[in-house]
Amino acid sequence: MEIDVDTERLRADLEANGHIGEVEAEVGWGRTVLTATDADRQARDRFLDRLEAAGLTVRVDPVGNVAGRWVPESADPDAAPVAAGSHLDSVPEGGIFDGPLGAYGALEAVRAIRESPVEPVRPLEVVSWTEEEGVRFGTGLLGSSVASGVRPLEAALARTDGDGNTLGEELARIGYRGEATIDPASWAAWLELHVEQGTVLERAGVPVGVVTAIAGIANCDVTFEGEANHAGATPMDERRDALAAASEFVLDVERGARERVEAGHEAAVGTVGSLDVSPNANNVVPGRVEATTDQRDVDPEVLRELIDGAEASAERIAEERPVAVEFDHYRLTEPSRMADRCVAAAAGAAERAGLGRLEMHSAGLHDTANVANVTDTVLLFAPSEDGVSHNPREWTDWADCANATRVLAGAMADLAT
């Protein structure tokens, strides 16, 4: 059954939310809503108002995640709910869609289901996760990681911002350190709508992406330690040039990903995004270079090959050049598979709505990657104009927002009936 969402109602919600934390932007519409700031409190307050106005019962958990619950008359209140949502926090000077589209889109989907003849047998929940961006407290997907049992509550609450304030203190300050339980493991399914933040849908001319897998991400810190020395007085055969060593590594990381792509693993990417050279003076042989890697793939084995390749490169360089190399795996998030039945529900909803869809992978992480550890999930994408995100120029047409929300609503209705 097709669910008819209200484009203008959704737009009004997103625009009103977009004025909270709004910042001046030469082009586009920017907002800065860092976790547990006053702007975040306003955004949360308004979201809860809108949930309640739609007849949902709201609750807040100890890490500040919020959920609104609707138990249809047709439903068993004890049945496992179908939940959907995203996040309300932003990066500094971010756009108005990244996060809010999924939170307000889920609310609009529930409103639309409620206004439709559909008779869900499961409760529906609309959720907004705390600190998805990880800007203020240094780690993204924080609220969903606690709710999904990936990270202990205490560790999350003890995280500090640049001024030494803890997340726990700041949540209490804005009135969002709750006591309720939000437990994804108790859900029948989880759906998240998000802007793509890439150009796959735009280039394909397709309004909705149905994500089948979220790429895993490995980040490593790699330090090349040579010896800073006079660029003139140090003969070529006596130098311990940390930058020349690091340059080989950069090219090896690139080559490693290219080889996987050529072998058919199209999602494989490998990047050295940051490189800090010391002393970084034009007449001094670089003595130390700190580099970071970002390697991703949807297949755990391929991701492991990428990481091992980078480590082998570092070891080879340390053998062949007079530098010491430290290789620190500081983060590994395994790839997440979306559940076939959730993907099928989304595909069916798109078909019923007469909308083209593209099955694709997500290169970026989303809260859904945490939730997928404990229940069946699917992630939906709406097109991003020029792929721009984390920027006031981030934009998704209102018609695209509505169409993606139609698919979300249809899939939720399907999974809840």
Added chain:
Amino acid sequence: MEIDVDTERLRADLEANGHIGEVEAEVGWGRTVLTATDADRQARDRFLDRLEAAGLTVRVDPVGNVAGRWVPESADPDAAPVAAGSHLDSVPEGGIFDGPLGAYGALEAVRAIRESPVEPVRPLEVVSWTEEEGVRFGTGLLGSSVASGVRPLEAALARTDGDGNTLGEELARIGYRGEATIDPASWAAWLELHVEQGTVLERAGVPVGVVTAIAGIANCDVTFEGEANHAGATPMDERRDALAAASEFVLDVERGARERVEAGHEAAVGTVGSLDVSPNANNVVPGRVEATTDQRDVDPEVLRELIDGAEASAERIAEERPVAVEFDHYRLTEPSRMADRCVAAAAGAAERAGLGRLEMHSAGLHDTANVANVTDTVLLFAPSEDGVSHNPREWTDWADCANATRVLAGAMADLAT
């Protein structure tokens, strides 16, 4: 004839000078004497006092270079003088030998000649150049470049420090914007004693280096412009990674110099010393990289090959990768040959003093490179402990200071008789 310098007198001068601008150092003896600061005024005042105490007549030119002149009774006052010296300014927290050894060494050499039976037929001059280090006013070898006609006086005086003060104003403020002429073209020869700032002498166990050529230096700014993009969402075949491009360049610059060394040009070096990556975030494909090159050789042709090789590498990379490359030759200082007769005078003086010597090249620039454009020159090196310089740990044994000064004095006496 051997000239007997007074080790203790030289040491007292260098130590007294070392207390001017002295800074606390955990190890060693640090000083900060930036050009035309109050510390520089004190250092200059004391130097002039010592020149006058030794019977020299002092003068200051419009860019603040100072000279003391002694006309021996045996000399023709109109004969072309033999001059020697170095500089008194330092880098921030530099050592006490880099510069002062050559300035006070030249004074000690003149005092020693004066006390010896040598009867010079030429006047002797002791010189200290302004702003050798280039720290405060952004360009090194400044005073000698004006005196040697390499740079117009007005351009030098108009240079500004970080606060917008001009060199001209600051020289006037400290009382060192003179009106006299110091013209290296009028000299019969110029000699400079300097600390090696490298480990060649130390490793060879030789107390004096006689430099036969000063390497030329080419510096280029190279900018790689790609496109910053999401490290996850940008497939490998669509990225324009400026850092991967720059990494190829770094390795090509290194390879270029290594190949010249293998071909017998031992002095050839090539370094990318600084590399600035934008936006330098671990999850963003680098969009822009700015690199600098430092390439050196004593042979103008080899230096040209090194530069051309770097430029060809940049062009190849721009052809093979979707990046734009800008290559800016911003500085080229040609190699300088020392005059055979000056090298021979130094070699003879070392032999007469019973001191081992090493003929070598200088990888670093010195004021002598400017003076060599207009008269015959030689540069002498004293050993640097562990090659350390521009650091409070810079050290040269007092005996080594005195021995190198003996060679300087002997060579000056030879060239002046």
